[in-house]
Amino acid sequence: MTPLPPTNYEIAQVCLLAGKIMLENGGETYRVEDTMTHVAEGFGISNSHSFVTPTGIIFSIDGPEQTTRLIRISERSTDLHKVTVVNAISRRISKGDLTPQEAYRLLSEIDAANTSFPTWVKILAAAVASGCFLIMFKGMWHDFLPAFVTGGAGLTFLGYFNRLVRIKFFAEFLASLFIGALAFLFVYIGFGHDLDTIIIGSVMPLVPGLLITNAVRDLMAGHFVSGVSKGAEAFLTAFAIGAGIAFVLSFYNGEGMV
Known part of the structure; x- marks a missing residue:
């Protein structure tokens, strides 16, 4: 038949x-x-x-x-x-x-299918990437471990805040706020030395790199609605990350004192 x-x-x-x-x-x-x-x-x-x-x-x-x-x-x-x-x-x-x-x-x-990596693998990868980004941005090796811990903890808390708040940008703000506070704590107790490079390395796993790339590629391909909307989403994510770090840095002066 x-x-x-x-x-x-x-x-x-x-x-x-x-x-x-x-x-x-x-x-x-x-x-x-x-x-x-x-x-x-x-x-x-x-x-x-x-x-x-x-x-x-x-x-x-x-x-x-x-x-x-x-x-x-x-x-x-x-x-x-x-x-x-x-x-x-x-x-x-x-x-x-x-x-x-x-x-x-x-x-x-x-x-x-759930083809994503386990949560602990993502956290470990974020921690290693944070330490490597610190070195790439001309940080010192004695700050590798603080950046390693801060980056992994930041991604862990981002997942927690995403489940708790369900508002993406607010969760990213809280995660970056936690990263900044933890980095400052490490510098304050003497475990870390250069606050700037520790923070920069630790927030890199939160940066919307794929979103920015897709926004540019969509704009170049003539998909202006998608390109602009993805660009706006990437901008808001970057703003949330920057605002959380800026809130912490507003309590910090150049000598590392509150």
């Missing part, structure tokens, strides 16, 4: 799920739109349209069975492994290796 051809609704479901996974895990706007278009073309749909913003995706298929779908994006993180896997699935679809049902099943498994 010859299988029935896929419906526009099934194809739209696959395209939206692929776009949702990529956008939620750090994919650029133009890459998300390009992947959705290629997936639709792989299933024989050449008249599809997609409009992607950081908070939502609209996908439409023209024709007798016109289909328009909207999906809301409420949470975003960074997991480039999922973006890579979705790209691999889209290439398999373009080659005709997958049906819409098979592609949707694979994408659903990717969406549900």
